[in-house]
Amino acid sequence: MAERIPAEERLMNLVVALVATEIGLTKQQILDSVSGYRQRAGARSDALDKMFERDKDELRALGVPLETIPSSTDPNDLREARYRIPKSEYLLPEDIAFTPSELAVLSLAGDVWSTGSLSADARSGLRKIRALGIDVDEPILGFAPRLTAQDPAFAPLQAAIEASRVVTFDYLKPGEDRAKRRTLAPLALVEYEGRWHVYGRDLGVSADRTFLLSRVTGEVVAERETFDPADREGAGDRALAGLEALAARQRALVEVTPGSEGALRLLRRATPARQGYLVSYVDRHIFADELASYGPEVRVVEPSELRDAVVERLRAAAAVHEGDPS
Numbered sequence: 001m002a003e004r005i006p007a008e009e010r011l012m013n014l015v016v017a018l019v020a021t022e023i024g025l026t027k028q029q030i031l032d033s034v035s036g037y038r039q040r041a042g043a044r045s046d047a048l049d050k051m052f053e054r055d056k057d058e059l060r061a062l063g064v065p066l067e068t069i070p071s072s073t074d075p076n077d078l079r080e081a082r083y084r085i086p087k088s089e090y091l092l093p094e095d096i097a098f099t100p101s102e103l104a105v106l107s108l109a110g111d112v113w114s115t116g117s118l119s120a121d122a123r124s125g126l127r128k129i130r131a132l133g134i135d136v137d138e139p140i141l142g143f144a145p146r147l148t149a150q151d152p153a154f155a156p157l158q159a160a161i162e163a164s165r166v167v168t169f170d171y172l173k174p175g176e177d178r179a180k181r182r183t184l185a186p187l188a189l190v191e192y193e194g195r196w197h198v199y200g201r202d203l204g205v206s207a208d209r210t211f212l213l214s215r216v217t218g219e220v221v222a223e224r225e226t227f228d229p230a231d232r233e234g235a236g237d238r239a240l241a242g243l244e245a246l247a248a249r250q251r252a253l254v255e256v257t258p259g260s261e262g263a264l265r266l267l268r269r270a271t272p273a274r275q276g277y278l279v280s281y282v283d284r285h286i287f288a289d290e291l292a293s294y295g296p297e298v299r300v301v302e303p304s305e306l307r308d309a310v311v312e313r314l315r316a317a318a319a320v321h322e323g324d325p326s
Contacts (some may be wrong), residue, residue: 010036011055015064015085024069024082027052056083151213154189156220157198161186161232166203166225170217174285179217184209185227187235192243193282199239201231210239212283247280252287253301254279262294276301288313 013035017025031037031048059066064085071080153169160167167186170179186200195212202209255276256263270277281287288309291298295314300307 007036010034011058014055015059018066018083018085019087021084024067024084026080026082028079030083151196151216153198153213153216153220154196156222157186157213158189160220160222161189163222164226164229164232165222166227167220167222169220171211172215172217182211183223184211185231187232188239189213190236190239190243192240193247195286197239197243199235199242201227208238208242210242212286243282247282250282250284251278251280252291252303252306253277254291255299255301257297260294260297262291262297265290265294266298281306284309292317 014030017030017034025033027049031052037048037052056066067084067086069082069084071077071082074080157167159165166183168181168183171182172179183203184198184200185203186198188199190197190199195214197210197212198216199208199210201207253273253276254266254270256266256270266279267277270279272278284306288306291300291306291310292313300310
């Protein structure tokens, strides 16, 4: 059985081949020589043609400047047309320069995000940075962490945003027994306080809303209905501004044991007060989960709703350890 090359690897092989040639390659030369196509030499010619056409569209959609050079003898003969990616167009502008430290940061940033978590624009920009041809061998950190979006809703929401498609999903709010169906024109995905949120126009209430991805239950379904891509302009900034404003209105007064894990994590975002520290938060239930995880290291002074939520969680944990089946 012929070796199957993933589509992403095939596209990268195609880019490398087309950047490396000055005069360009014909379609037949590409199908015969580029890894990902030549392994399917036994496939029907029309299937390979369709694959190549899809790949061309994909590269152009990602911002790769793929050129078609007509045949000098017969401009209408696509079989003799040549394809190439001009280096001058593929590279970053000449007036952009990076220091070795900046290149190291960019390289690390590219390694941090898994391919599935990068938008089309981000992937295009990352390719241009790597096309500088500079090998960064002086890491700023001793390791390159891999960040992936753990929420299953992330990938379909990102795809819907890029395609300007309306989505529907079930959303379960704390304290409610059943999830409610939401219809959303998703405009931006934003990370705040280590958690992912989707911001968009809730068509059910005709208002802008922000939803926590971890509370999306079931499948995110992309509908046929679309929205104006211009609506996405500045959506991420609006979403973050809304979350920051909400956090500014919600502040907890806590007492923290010095030198504890709770102190290490909370004091980085806390403001000293006369009695303990003031810590802003967006979601009372999520913040209560965090505070309860610190056990006796943290005590909530106010607000009372947050304190009660933390106590409830600590009692539940104690009951589990004591073997209470309820």
